Amino acid sequence: MNIKTLSEIQEEAANYITGGMSSSFRANFFTGLPMYATKAKGPRFTDCTGKEFIDFFMCHGAVILGHDRYEVQSALHKAIDKGYYAGFDDWPTVKLAKRICESIPAAERIRFVNSGTEGTLLALRLARGYTNRNMIIRMDGHYHGCQDYLFANNLASKIDASNNGSRRSKTIGRTAGVPEAVDSLVATVPWNNFEILEKVLHEEEGKIAGIIMNVIDYNNGVFLTTPEYLHFAQQQAKKYGIVLIFDEVLSGFKTGVSCGQGFYGVTPDLCVIGKALSNNVPLGVVAGKKKIMDRIMDPIDPVVSGGTFSGNQLGIAAGNASLDILMQEDFYKKFLARTNKFYASLKTIFDERGLPAFVQHLGAGFHIFLGTSEPINNYKDLNRVDRELTRQFFTICIENGLYFHTDFTISAAHDDSTLNEALEKLDRAIIKVKN
Ligand SMILES: Cc1ncc(COP(=O)(O)O)c(C=O)c1O
Missing domain, CATH: 3.40.640.10 (Type I PLP-dependent aspartate aminotransferase-like (Major domain))
Structure with a gap:
């Protein structure tokens, strides 16, 4: 069997697993396709086609210390x-x-x-x-x-x-x-x-x-x-x-x-x-x-x-x-200093490129709302979010090797160099979605 794409994997899997996935929440919210992963290490995973991603999904927010710690x-x-x-x-x-x-x-x-x-x-x-x-x-x-x-x-x-x-x-x-x-x-x-x-x-x-x-x-x-x-x-x-x-x-x-x-x-x-x-x-x-x-x-x-x-x-x-x-004394101090620095840089790149966005975050969890620069305080405020722009932006991110799913998580394995690489890729996605 010469399987190449995620759709082909899903098609094959669906012959045996209903829908081709073990959890119905595995279909990506932005691309519509389930992800299949073969290897995970630190802040990254490799999908079944061999493509590597910086992971901001971290298995539904469960992998706080990084994969394969x-x-x-x-x-x-x-x-x-x-x-x-x-x-x-x-x-x-x-x-x-x-x-x-x-x-x-x-x-x-x-x-x-x-x-x-x-x-x-x-x-x-x-x-x-x-x-x-x-x-x-x-x-x-x-x-x-x-x-x-x-x-x-x-x-x-x-x-x-x-x-x-x-x-x-x-x-x-x-x-x-x-x-x-x-x-x-x-x-x-x-x-x-x-x-x-x-x-x-x-x-x-x-x-x-x-x-x-x-x-x-x-x-x-x-x-x-x-x-x-x-x-x-x-x-x-x-x-x-x-x-x-x-x-x-x-x-x-x-x-x-x-x-x-x-x-x-x-x-x-x-x-x-x-x-x-x-x-x-x-x-x-x-x-x-x-x-x-x-x-x-x-x-x-x-x-x-x-x-x-x-x-x-x-x-x-x-x-x-x-x-x-x-429970190590300075674990959260160091970890959350890094996440907060990333959120601030993220906001800067959206502002500099002039794409309206709001980065909502607390601790290790964050979200990027597109089409608005104001906080999204409650679910009704979600009406201000540009859904099509959101779908396009995160689809480009995924193509660029940044994996976003539903809730976004940073783990302790996302070190400065990984986060800087992610910021560069996000910047490229902003430029692409604006054109
Ligand atoms: C807030 C919350 N409660 C409960 C659950 C269910 O946990 P599990 O998927 O381990 O059954 C989840 C899973 O995403 C969750 O986010």
């Missing part, structure tokens, strides 16, 4: 050498749990799972089991994984755009296969809106088990909240006896080891982490208040949390190796 790779080898997994916890499991409890404010107790999705599912189950109530409040546009309760309204492209902020949002973007009964257990509200949150909590008093939100919304392009809003959600949750859940699967370790909750200084009742915790080796964590987590061990009516691969030793080994690096 030596310390993580060697921890994985050691885990395999020791017979890797008999289906039981080991001392490294306890060590990692202790370090998570020491670094993440919400973590009094934790449970390991295998993915972010599994984590948000368990967090909702815990909230329901703890409160004996069924309804969940979620934020319009926030993504929480591939799970039935939180599919609708799960991206900025699926928000209730007709909502002027005076009411709860309608269910948008329902997914085939999810019963309407499931959606009816979820009340969706616009994020950062104090009044609607308060109104819905009042209207549904006694029915709401949990409020879930992304504390930093990297999925849609680095949208932020305020400590005031998070404090308000915390107070309201307390007032109504509701469990406040922060989904930190993507925001975790992007600003520091205390994650988004440490950045904002507001501690939720439960949180979910994953991805960067283990530098992209499957692992997830639900962490939270002891009294809520203890429902898992209730002798009469426990909230069930379990699974064959929960706390798998590859994820645990990668988690410990990653934290060894992330």
Whole structure:
């Protein structure tokens, strides 16, 4: 078989894998084609046609330390050498749990799972089991994984755009296969809106088990909240006896080891982490208040949390190796100084070439909005973005060897010379798209 292009690979793969990809989110947002990669090292990967890219996707933001980081790779080898997994916890499991409890404010107790999705599912189950109530409040546009309760309204492209902020949002973007009964257990509200949150909590008093939100919304392009809003959600949750859940699967370790909750200084009742915790080796964590987590061990009516691969030793080994690096005293100081310098240079090249753009960023995550020079503060502001220009620009970047997908991430392996090379390529893409 003499396969040359990504389309040809997809065509061949589609004979066996539905759509030719293992995750429907693997199709590139700008080119429409799934990517196939054969090798990854540091800040780069090589696709199955042999083309090399500087990677700003970093596997959905999970590879905070760079691909194939030596310390993580060697921890994985050691885990395999020791017979890797008999289906039981080991001392490294306890060590990692202790370090998570020491670094993440919400973590009094934790449970390991295998993915972010599994984590948000368990967090909702815990909230329901703890409160004996069924309804969940979620934020319009926030993504929480591939799970039935939180599919609708799960991206900025699926928000209730007709909502002027005076009411709860309608269910948008329902997914085939999810019963309407499931959606009816979820009340969706616009994020950062104090009044609607308060109104819905009042209207549904006694029915709401949990409020879930992304504390930093990297999925849609680095949208932020305020400590005031998070404090308000915390107070309201307390007032109504509701469990406040922060989904930190993507925001975790992007600003520091205390994650988004440490950045904002507001501690939720439960949180979910994953991805960067283990530098992209499957692992997830639900962490939270002891009294809520203890429902898992209730002798009469426990909230069930379990699974064959929960706390798998590859994820645990990668988690410990990653934290060894992330917890180094000056890690974030140096890393975030480099990312911030890159964002400033990025803004300069757009300004110098006269292409209207806004670089929105926090910590290791960023986004480039084209067609506007003003901040994109909320999802409605996305209407100011020039979609066709965006598609053309990032398609050129990909042709030039810079890989952008949905959310954009810089890893610790993106050193100055890689970032300078990226800036040169971005500059060339700006010139090309302007012509
Ligand atoms: C905010 C957020 N929550 C949950 C998830 C689901 O995590 P996973 O893909 O590991 O199941 C993701 C994945 O992109 C995410 O970005």
